[in-house]
Amino acid sequence: MIRRRLLVLLLCSALFPVLVQGDGRTVFGISQQLADGAMAIRSGRYSEGLRLTHRGLAFEISKGQRAAAYSNLCAGHAGLQQYPEAVAHCDTALTLEPRRWQAYSNRALAYLGMGKLDLASQDVGNGLAINPDSATLQRVQQLIDRRLAAPAGSTGNRQFL
8 A cells, every 4th residue: 555655656746747738839828727736736636726726717718728727637637647537538638639648648657557557558658759858758658668567467557656
């Protein structure tokens, strides 16, 4: 149990600061709810971030801003280990903006949490095709590689990192 929590904490602290849209095209300045939601998710207050982001989506925003918000919802659900919900939100983000590499990164983490390593690796590849210099995507691939290299049963519950 402690090992699982430590791994989740490590994942969140290492990756979530860059998973929430930090590409200069953020939700900041669009609506206070979206900005506050992004900050809450970034700081690990996932439930609050999800609530605020859902409220912010009620406003008139651009397609790119909506895609960023859905990618943030994906990150928040992944942080809560609600992986199917995370995947659904990333799917929406990618439907709105297919070149949003952050959504590929977030969805890869959700797939990793679900133990779907092939799908996770495919999403990392798709994200790297868009942003080949992304340190975030490279870290996600390292997590996938470590998981693939681990002996069967060494992680206890294969659903978690």
